Amino acid sequence: MSLHNKWINLIFSLSVIALPANAKIVNTKLSVFSIKPLTCVVQKIGDVCQLMATVRWKADIPASLCLVQDETKIFCWKNKKIGKQIIPIEVKSTTNFTLIDERNSVFASQKVKITAIQPTKTRRRLRSAWSIF
Amino acid sequence: MKTLTLFFILCSFTVFAEQTNNNTNTDTDESLITVGEWHFSVAMGVGERTNLLVGSKDIPLYFVPSFQYYLDNFYFDNGDLGYTFFENDTFVVSALTKANSENSYFSRWHPQNIFDHSGSDVGEGIVPPEDTSTEQINIKDISKRKLAFDAGIQVNWFASENLSFLGQLKHDINNVYSGYNGNIKMFHRYTPEKNENLSIQTTLGFYWASSAMIDYYYGLDEKDELPRENYYQGKSSVSPFAKIYAGYRLNKNWKAFFSLNYKHLGSGIKDSPIVDKNYTLTSFIGVSYVFAQ
Numbered sequence: 001m002s003l004h005n006k007w008i009n010l011i012f013s014l015s016v017i018a019l020p021a022n023a024k025i026v027n028t029k030l031s032v033f034s035i036k037p038l039t040c041v042v043q044k045i046g047d048v049c050q051l052m053a054t055v056r057w058k059a060d061i062p063a064s065l066c067l068v069q070d071e072t073k074i075f076c077w078k079n080k081k082i083g084k085q086i087i088p089i090e091v092k093s094t095t096n097f098t099l100i101d102e103r104n105s106v107f108a109s110q111k112v113k114i115t116a117i118q119p120t121k122t123r124r125r126l127r128s129a130w131s132i133f
Numbered sequence: 134m135k136t137l138t139l140f141f142i143l144c145s146f147t148v149f150a151e152q153t154n155n156n157t158n159t160d161t162d163e164s165l166i167t168v169g170e171w172h173f174s175v176a177m178g179v180g181e182r183t184n185l186l187v188g189s190k191d192i193p194l195y196f197v198p199s200f201q202y203y204l205d206n207f208y209f210d211n212g213d214l215g216y217t218f219f220e221n222d223t224f225v226v227s228a229l230t231k232a233n234s235e236n237s238y239f240s241r242w243h244p245q246n247i248f249d250h251s252g253s254d255v256g257e258g259i260v261p262p263e264d265t266s267t268e269q270i271n272i273k274d275i276s277k278r279k280l281a282f283d284a285g286i287q288v289n290w291f292a293s294e295n296l297s298f299l300g301q302l303k304h305d306i307n308n309v310y311s312g313y314n315g316n317i318k319m320f321h322r323y324t325p326e327k328n329e330n331l332s333i334q335t336t337l338g339f340y341w342a343s344s345a346m347i348d349y350y351y352g353l354d355e356k357d358e359l360p361r362e363n364y365y366q367g368k369s370s371v372s373p374f375a376k377i378y379a380g381y382r383l384n385k386n387w388k389a390f391f392s393l394n395y396k397h398l399g400s401g402i403k404d405s406p407i408v409d410k411n412y413t414l415t416s417f418i419g420v421s422y423v424f425a426q
Contacts, residue, residue: 041279121168128320129163133392133417
């Protein structure tokens with residue numbers, strides 16, 4: 001390998017390292033990806049959280065991307081450099097959202113967390129502590 | 134010697150706890166339990182349970198597990214398997230089933246004796262020949278007392294944050310003694326405001342058993358193949374008891390505690406020729422470790 005090629009490889013490697021850890025470049029470069037809110041508050045664990053999520057992304061060239069919740073595509077954009085959409089979503093537990101292209105390559109991912117007002121349910125114990133003694 | 138060893142163990146744990154006490158959880162309330170999570174603790178220390186059978190050795194306690202699992206209605210708590218069908222702010226009414234504890238004096242394999250490491254049989258004594266008119270009774274020679282499973286109803290009355298009452302009435306469900314037993318307990322908990330790691334719990338109550346149950350376990354008749362002068366007809370019996378428990382939380386998982394439980398045997402039990410005590414005493418001092426909290 002020539003010295004010239006080595007320099008090209010090095011520059012390419014550094015550019016990948018400099019990207020956010022959860023973003024992957026295929027052909028398109030993604031500079032922005034966000035889902036808000038990041039946390040959904042429910043009364044108790046197990047309750048379904050319904051929210052209007054604002055999804056934003058920005059790419060350097062037009063791209064066709066889809067937002068995926070778990071395994072399901074919930075919204076797609078065709079040949080866009082900027083994507084901004086308010087999407088109604090339902091989550092029951094902390095859920096991973098990913099942005100994929102037509103070849104199912106994952107560009108970025110973001111978790112939406114669930115927080116409960118009553119994180120644990122308790123009831124009164126019907127025997128006293130160490131009642132076996 | 135055992136007590137001295139334990140004292141040093143407790144001192145060591147106290148020093149350890151003082152050093153690592155940044156994480157002390159004073160919010161932990163043992164009267165409340167998280168639904169849907171298992172709770173497992175182990176007590177390690179020195180203790181003893183009186184064996185009321187004539188000439189029998191007391192039952193040593195070194196290592197005692199405690200397991201609870203509660204759902205919205207269903208619960209398992211140290212051998213009690215129950216289902217709560219009514220609950221409001223003050224009262225909880227449940228149906229429950231559990232192994233009858235009376236058999237634990239007769240059988241090494243009763244669930245209550247699983248952690249008896251003495252290596253001896255539980256009821257292995259003989260009646261000393263004090264009265265020459267009475268034949269010696271070897272507990273091993275009397276007919277086998279079977280393990281009974283009881284089922285019945287339990288009512289918990291939470292009168293205040295620190296005062297509660299419990300009532301149980303049960304009947305055996307596997308036709309072992311065909312009778313009833315029950316108990317009523319008053320339970321009080323005291324936690325000093327200035328030291329929430331300390332908890333002192335007192336329990337007062339009485340245990341009642343029908344004549345059928347007492348006669349099955351403590352009565353003697355032709356099935357025991359003994360001379361007629363040893364025959365005994367068990368009578369319905371009421372045994373009052375008092376218990377004190379004091380625990381000191383060392384950190385999130387460790388607690389040092391002692392427990393003393395005195396039960397005065399009702400005459401229906403203590404008059405039996407195979408019983409040579411008029412009380413049982415269960416004592417324990419040690420530490421407990423909570424695996425999940």
